[in-house]
Amino acid sequence: MKKKSISAPYSPELQNHLTGKHLLAFEIPFSKELLAEHLSNGYVSEACGVQSTNGSYHCVRCGNKEQTMFYTFPCKICDRDCTYCRSCIMMGRVSECAKLYRWTGPGIQFTIPDSVMSWSGTLSAGQQKASDRVVEAVKGKDEFLVWAVCGAGKTEILFPAIEAALLDGKRICLATPRTDVVLELSPRLKEAFPAIEVTTLYGGSAERHGFSPLTVSTTHQLFRFIEAFDVIIVDEVDAFPYSIDDSLHYAVDKSKKASASTIYLTATPSKRMQRLYRSGKLKAAIIPARYHRQPIPIPEMKWCGNWKKKLLQKKIPPAISRWVSERLEQKIPFLLFFPSIEVMEQGIPLFQMLSPNLKIVHSQHPERKERVMAIRNGDVPGLLTTTILERGITIERLEVAVIGAEHEVFSESALVQISGRVGRSFVHPLGTITFFHYGKSKAMIEAIDHIQRMNRAAWERGLLDA
Amino acid sequence: MRVDAKLICKSCDEKLERITGDRCSMCSRGLAGNSSSGELCFDCLRWEGNGEWSGYLSNNISLFHYNEYLKEIIAKYKYRGDYALASIFIPYLKEMLRDIEYDLVTCIPLSVERLKERGFNQAQALADLLGLRTIEVLTRIDTEKQSKKSRHERIALPQVFHVTKNDLLPNQSILVIDDIYTTGTTLRQAAKALKKAGAKEVSSITLCR
Ligand SMILES: [Zn+2]
Ligand SMILES: [Zn+2]
Ligand SMILES: [Zn+2]
Ligand SMILES: [Zn+2]
Numbered sequence: 130m131k132k133k134s135i136s137a138p139y140s141p142e143l144q145n146h147l148t149g150k151h152l153l154a155f156e157i158p159f160s161k162e163l164l165a166e167h168l169s170n171g172y173v174s175e176a177c178g179v180q181s182t183n184g185s186y187h188c189v190r191c192g193n194k195e196q197t198m199f200y201t202f203p204c205k206i207c208d209r210d211c212t213y214c215r216s217c218i219m220m221g222r223v224s225e226c227a228k229l230y231r232w233t234g235p236g237i238q239f240t241i242p243d244s245v246m247s248w249s250g251t252l253s254a255g256q257q258k259a260s261d262r263v264v265e266a267v268k269g270k271d272e273f274l275v276w277a278v279c280g281a282g283k284t285e286i287l288f289p290a291i292e293a294a295l296l297d298g299k300r301i302c303l304a305t306p307r308t309d310v311v312l313e314l315s316p317r318l319k320e321a322f323p324a325i326e327v328t329t330l331y332g333g334s335a336e337r338h339g340f341s342p343l344t345v346s347t348t349h350q351l352f353r354f355i356e357a358f359d360v361i362i363v364d365e366v367d368a369f370p371y372s373i374d375d376s377l378h379y380a381v382d383k384s385k386k387a388s389a390s391t392i393y394l395t396a397t398p399s400k401r402m403q404r405l406y407r408s409g410k411l412k413a414a415i416i417p418a419r420y421h422r423q424p425i426p427i428p429e430m431k432w433c434g435n436w437k438k439k440l441l442q443k444k445i446p447p448a449i450s451r452w453v454s455e456r457l458e459q460k461i462p463f464l465l466f467f468p469s470i471e472v473m474e475q476g477i478p479l480f481q482m483l484s485p486n487l488k489i490v491h492s493q494h495p496e497r498k499e500r501v502m503a504i505r506n507g508d509v510p511g512l513l514t515t516t517i518l519e520r521g522i523t524i525e526r527l528e529v530a531v532i533g534a535e536h537e538v539f540s541e542s543a544l545v546q547i548s549g550r551v552g553r554s555f556v557h558p559l560g561t562i563t564f565f566h567y568g569k570s571k572a573m574i575e576a577i578d579h580i581q582r583m584n585r586a587a588w589e590r591g592l593l594d595a
Numbered sequence: 596m597r598v599d600a601k602l603i604c605k606s607c608d609e610k611l612e613r614i615t616g617d618r619c620s621m622c623s624r625g626l627a628g629n630s631s632s633g634e635l636c637f638d639c640l641r642w643e644g645n646g647e648w649s650g651y652l653s654n655n656i657s658l659f660h661y662n663e664y665l666k667e668i669i670a671k672y673k674y675r676g677d678y679a680l681a682s683i684f685i686p687y688l689k690e691m692l693r694d695i696e697y698d699l700v701t702c703i704p705l706s707v708e709r710l711k712e713r714g715f716n717q718a719q720a721l722a723d724l725l726g727l728r729t730i731e732v733l734t735r736i737d738t739e740k741q742s743k744k745s746r747h748e749r750i751a752l753p754q755v756f757h758v759t760k761n762d763l764l765p766n767q768s769i770l771v772i773d774d775i776y777t778t779g780t781t782l783r784q785a786a787k788a789l790k791k792a793g794a795k796e797v798s799s800i801t802l803c804r
Contacts, residue, residue: 200679203723208716215679222714229669 133495137170140232145339147173147232149300149357151383153221156353157230164230172234172485178210178223185425188214190223191352192379202326212248216376219332226508231355237340239298241325246292246376248321250285253422255592256421259414260286263392266412267294267301272391274413278425278583279396279549280523281416284314287362288321290392295325295342299359302344302384304351308332310521315317315345348377354384360390361385367399367542376561393463396549397542397579398404417583417594423558424584428548428577433565436533440475450483452530457484457512462504464518466547468536473513476532490514519546526557534564534573544576601605609721610664613687614657614804622779623657623804642783652786653796655776656695657804658687665803666670668755669774673717684802688725691800697770699763704787706735719773721802729772733785755784760790765793776801 143159157164167173178189179199184201185391193199193216204211207226213225223229234458252260259275266273267290277283287303294301303318305311308331315329326341330350348363361379385391405411419425433446445453456463465480470491480487490500491513497517503509505524512518516538529550531539539547544564551560564573587593612658617626621643626636634792635643643649659665702718710716722729753754758764769789773782776799786797 201679202678202715202720204714205710205716211714213676213678215677218671218675218677224714 134574135433137172139167139170139172142233143167143173144232144237144265147231147353148237148340149384151229151231151355151568152447153178153223153227153229155221167234170234172232174232174591175228175230178227178229179214179225181225186212186214188216189229190220191215191217192376192383193217197259204476216229219385223552236251239340241295241298243296245290245295245322247323248285248288250288250582252285252410252530253282253418253420253592255416255418255587255590256282256286256348256420259416260524262412262414263287263290264293264391266290267299267390268297268497270388272393274398274402274409274411275392275394275416276398276406276413277394277396277416278419279546280419280421280553281396282420283364283396283416286416287392290360290362291318291322294321294360296384300342300344300357301360301362301365302346302351302354303362304348304381304384306348308347308519310364311345311347313521318343318345321338346595348380351377351384356383356386357555358385359389360392361389362394364394365559366393366395366402367397373378397414397545399542405424415586415592416592418587419553419558419586421553421558422553422592422594423546423552424587424593425580426560426562427580428562428564428573428583429450429543430534430564430566430569430573433532433567435567436565437472437567440472440479443479445476445483446565447477449532451528452563452565453480453511456528460510462505462524462527464504464524464527464547464550465511465513466519466529467513467515468517468529468533468538472533473515477513477524484510487511487513490518492517516543516547518550519543524550525554525559527553528549528561530563530565533567534563535566535568536569537570539570541572541575541579543547544572545579548576548580607664607757610662611683612660612662612665614660621652621653622653622776623801624734625660625804638684638779642750642779648787651790651797652783653798654778655782655799655801655804656691656802657776658684660776661775661784661803669803673713673774676713676715678720679773681717684721685724688802690772694752695770695798695800696768697798698767699732700729700770701732702729702745702760703733703771703773703781704731704733705735717774721774722772725771730760730763730771732758732763733788734759746790754788755781756788758788761792764789766795768796768798769794771797771799773799773801774803775802 138161168175176189179186180189187194193214198215199212200215201210201212204226211225217223263286275283282391291301311331319327322343325343328338328341328344330346361381406413431448433448436446439446450531473489486509488500490497501522504512525568527550529547531547548562551562552558614623614625616626619639621635621639623720625638668680671677702722704717705716736755736757771782771785782799790798
């Protein structure tokens with residue numbers, strides 16, 4: 130590579146497209162010649178997408194090091210045996226001969242209007258206190274945790290911090306593992322910051338985007354960034370499916386600058402994060418109360434016998450059918466959480482004998498959104514679901530039951546999230562949460578303990594009304 | 596190179612639908628209702644009724660129905676370029692090949708540009724993992740050259756393949772490998788080119804129909 134010559138001209142369009150990005154050639158809609166010119170000027174640099182050290186491969190884009198997720202094939206592009214990464218293949222194949230390009234030329238200058246934020250809502254006392262600390266945190270370069278109970282209103286507390294960072298000329302990204310959360314956040318941010326460009330990224334979103342000061346993205350899409358952000362806010366950090374946890378952390382780390390601050394936002398921090406917080410290594414703001422100043426309903430545990438066997442015998446355990454019938458009679462909307470699609474599908478015909486209008490929802494279900502709408506509108510009395518609905522949905526007067534709550538898919542955090550669906554509104558801050566089980570699990574006890582601790586903390590800080 | 600690393604789980608494997616029961620004796624299409632095995636499907640009747648196309652492709656064997664699941668797999672294999680997925684099909688293809696007699700095996704070629712773009716030919720990858728010694732007897736006719744032909748020529752004779760090793764073909768039974776049999780056009784064009792160059796018989800094996 131030649132030495133960078135400051136005076137050499139460069140293409141502002143290419144700069145705009147490539148700044149902070151880490152892209153394959155096919156993702157760069159400019160001529161080969163233009164790219165080559167910038168490479169030789171040192172304004173763009175390239176690296177092989179898959180590299181090996183001591184016979185062990187790693188993917189430079191997604192950080193994959195799992196050797197079974199690489200595959201070697203006779204490549205007709207480089208005319209030799211070539212190894213590619215299977216982990217991130219859906220974003221276009223990264224291989225030993227496929228280069229990843231990044232911008233290494235002059236930085237983009239952008240201006241932010243003084244009155245960049247148009248949001249003028251008010252924060253509760255708990256929110257305000259947390260918000261002030263996040264404003265502080267985005268000025269530094271450390272990690273910071275916002276531990277806010279479900280229903281605390283955690284998005285609003287970010288607005289002042291985003292405003293402060295923008296006014297400092299920082300580039301900010303709000304990332305979350307879930308596409309539905311991205312879709313929900315994007316319009317709210319656009320509304321709060323109407324004067325600036327807000328980029329929205331998720332699998333299947335329009336792929337060509339230039340530079341913008343504020344980005345909302347799924348964590349997965351962060352693989353296409355490198356040292357881009359001065360502030361990264363990771364929402365629902367614990368919603369990383371456990372197995373791909375490492376690669377998504379790699380994505381977050383790669384996408385931010387070395388000097389960046391990182392804000393984690395969650396109702397259910399991992400054990401590791403809780404430990405770091407308790408030992409003082411991770412600073413945090415805790416919002417233990419909901420914005421409506423009522424305690425979070427505590428789940429009750431109810432033994433229901435061998436539910437698995439009963440369902441196989443085409444019977445609903447009596448405790449459960451009583452629970453469902455009561456809610457059907459009183460017209461209280463409810464969610465029944467099942468440990469797997471299989472068990473749920475065994476259950477649905479039995480539950481439909483109690484009410485033919487009951488429906489199921491799971492991750493592969495095409496009518497997921499419509500069915501959630503149907504229960505909200507009262508067209509459907511209740512839904513049977515997998516953990517897919519554990520987060521992000523708010524239904525007035527909702528009550529929930531977990532069938533087989535001792536099953537391993539119901540972790541402490543899953544159970545806290547599920548319980549967090551109940552009692553979210555001003556008008557109906559109460560509601561029943563029942564864990565039906567055939568032997569209590571540690572996670573069940575920990576989940577209840579978690580909620581009780583939060584309520585206690587809220588009392589102590591005067592965040593609840595008597 | 597690890598070929599055996601489990602690529603899809605058991606429940607996904609079950610989503611692959613084998614073509615079984617009554618099917619078109621020529622193209623493997625599953626036959627519904629009143630047609631019975633041994634008969635030709637509507638498509639094949641039409642091809643064979645056309646003097647320009649009849650008698651070239653003797654028969655095509657397909658393994659699976661081209662259902663939504665397989666569409667996803669094939670798209671990931673071909674367009675995303677996940678070469679490893681080829682190995683899903685190898686045991687099935689091996690089993691099929693036991694019953695097929697042929698003298699020479701070849702693959703439907705990609706154009707040079709396409710090959711440089713994708714890095715591999717999806718049919719060739721199958722043959723390679725099967726350990727077959729294929730011979731490249733077909734090449735794609737340059738689309739640019741083709742566009743120079745008159746409009747009439749192109750419509751009347753959409754020739755896509757060119758036979759390279761003519762001397763190898765006389766009196767040979769040729770087996771052609773491809774990934775999908777959709778309309779049958781590609782394979783029939785290949786068969787026509789090969790037979791015109793002297794091949795005795797041309798049949799094909801494809802993953803799906
Ligand atoms: Zn990768
Ligand atoms: Zn290569
Ligand atoms: Zn599977
Ligand atoms: Zn047929």
